[in-house]
Amino acid sequence: MLEKGFKRGDIKEVPSAPAPIPKEVVLPKHEPEPPKASPSQQHTEPESVIPLKTMTDEPLALMHFDKQSIHVLPDESKNFSVNTPPFSNFLVEKVFAKMQEKDKELVRLGQLAADKMFSYNIVREGDLIREIIIKNADDERLKELKSSIRWTFEKMYEKMKSGA
Secondary structure, eight states: OHHHHHHHHHHHHHHHSTTHHHHHHHHHHHSSHHHHHOHHHHHTSSOEEEEEEOTTOOEEEEEEEOSSEEEEEEOTTTOOBTTSTTIIIIIIIIIIHHHHHHHHHHHHTTSSOGGGSOEEEEEEETTEEEEEEEESOOHHHHHHHHHHHHHHHHHHHHHHHHHO
């Protein structure tokens, strides 16, 4: 009796068995793809890079993002100087300083923790800008920072080209 039950079970399962097998074979092929294509996966990656370029596709800088900070690395072939307008009078004073002042006020009012306050550091080699490190910039500020930094470096590059 057991043999007949076993045989019948095998015979009945064989036609339905091939259907799940291709599904199992197909799934592993598709598993590696979603992490690449999924926007939520890309958002949680530890670091991403956005190149900043002129309208004519001339490289200006690279913006590296991680969870804590943004690192802006000016194109090494350009030799951007802190003395080239509009770097200090626009980017530093009007953009970075204003964001910092706003956060200082929020900290003073107790609406923001001091360690979450916007901050920046300009790494220089003499007068040359080697890196700008920005901390505690939220998504809203990120758009403004990206466009302001790109615009500033583009204007600086135009001045350097015309002055050369």
